[in-house]
Every structure is written in C-alpha cells, then in structure tokens.
Amino acid sequence: MSRLSFVAQDLSDTDRLGATLAQVLPASSVVSLVGTLGAGKTYLVQSLASALGVARESVVSPTFVLCQEYQGSKKIVHVDAYRLHDEDEFLELGPQEWFESEGLTLIEWADRVESCLPVERLEIRIEVLPADARQFEMHAIGGSMVAALDALRASL
Numbered sequence: 001m002s003r004l005s006f007v008a009q010d011l012s013d014t015d016r017l018g019a020t021l022a023q024v025l026p027a028s029s030v031v032s033l034v035g036t037l038g039a040g041k042t043y044l045v046q047s048l049a050s051a052l053g054v055a056r057e058s059v060v061s062p063t064f065v066l067c068q069e070y071q072g073s074k075k076i077v078h079v080d081a082y083r084l085h086d087e088d089e090f091l092e093l094g095p096q097e098w099f100e101s102e103g104l105t106l107i108e109w110a111d112r113v114e115s116c117l118p119v120e121r122l123e124i125r126i127e128v129l130p131a132d133a134r135q136f137e138m139h140a141i142g143g144s145m146v147a148a149l150d151a152l153r154a155s156l
C-alpha cells in the first residue's frame with residue numbers, strides 16, 4: 001500500500017517514527033515534509049538524524065542557510081523552502097545533485113517547490129492534534145517507496 005498514517009502521542013513516538021524511517025529508507029531517498037509552522041518537520045528530521053548518529057542539536061531549521069548537510073551513517077541533506085521566493089531560487093541550489101546522490105534529502109515546506117521534486121519520493125504531511133500529538137500522513141509517491149512504507153508499517 002502506498003499510504004500510511006501514524007499518530008504520535010508525544011515526542012517519543014515521533015522519535016520512534018524518525019528512527020524507523022532512518023532504518024527503512026533506501027540509501028538514496030527524497031522525503032518531502034509538509035505542515036504548518038511548528039508542526040514538527042524539523043523535529044522529525046532531528047529524530048531521524050540522531051538515529052543515524054548525528055547530534056540532535058546540530059540539526060536546526062535551515063531557514064536562513066536554506067540547506068545543510070550532516071554526515072551520519074547515511075549522508076543527510078536538509079533543506080527548508082520556507083524563505084525561497086520562487087522555484088527558480090530552489091533550482092539554483094542544485095537540487096538535482098542531492099536527488100541523484102547516495103543519501104537522504106529531507107525538504108521542509110516541500111509544497112512550495114513541488115514541481116521541482118522527483119516523482120519518486122516519500123511525502124509526509126504533519127497535522128497538529130490536541131496536546132503534543134501529531135498525525136503523520138505518509139504517501140509513497142512513485143513506486144520505489146512502497147517497499148519502504150511496507151517496512152515502516154511492519155516495524156512501527
């Protein structure tokens with residue numbers, strides 16, 4: 001199945017989702033993150049990165065630098081499209097190189113640059129629920145992420 005919904009009741013559930021994603025994502029993957037301010041896009045990237053051995057505090061919203069790289073047991077490229085004026089500005093960052101490289105590319109505010117994203121990707125939409133709960137709606141766009149989503153479903 002190409003969709004999976006997961007409700008995190010608290011931060012530790014989101015940590016578990018991030019750690020499981022870190023395990024199941026193929027070596028070269030693109031993850032598009034969509035959700036309002038404070039939904040938990042960066043928090044999920046921190047959870048995933050820390051499972052790959054990257055210090056959590058070194059992962060911050062790359063709002064001003066637009067793009068950051070971390071080297072864990074997999075390479076992570078972390079992008080934030082919030083402050084980009086248009087899609088051309090995104091293309092000037094050279095995203096094709098990230099998409100083709102070995103490693104994970106995680107893009108916050110991906111809905112702002114949707115037409116520049118590869119078809120083969122995992123999209124994660126985050127909804128804020130009462131208290132500290134969050135709903136993560138995951139969608140394997142293109143066929144290559146379906147197996148990863150199945151593995152995620154089995155491991156969560």
Ligand SMILES: Nc1ncnc2c1ncn2[C@@H]1O[C@H](COP(=O)(O)OP(=O)(O)OP(=O)(O)O)[C@@H](O)[C@H]1O
Binds near residue numbers: 010036044061132133
């Ligand atoms: N279950 C949860 N999962 C993720 N974050 C949570 C959860 N519960 C509370 N939070 C809090 O919500 C906030 C999410 O902030 P975060 O910076 O990750 O959002 P964001 O979607 O990246 O926002 P922005 O669009 O500003 O970059 C953090 O302060 C985090 O501690």
Ligand SMILES: [Mg+2]
Binds near residue numbers: 041042043061108
């Ligand atoms: Mg953020």
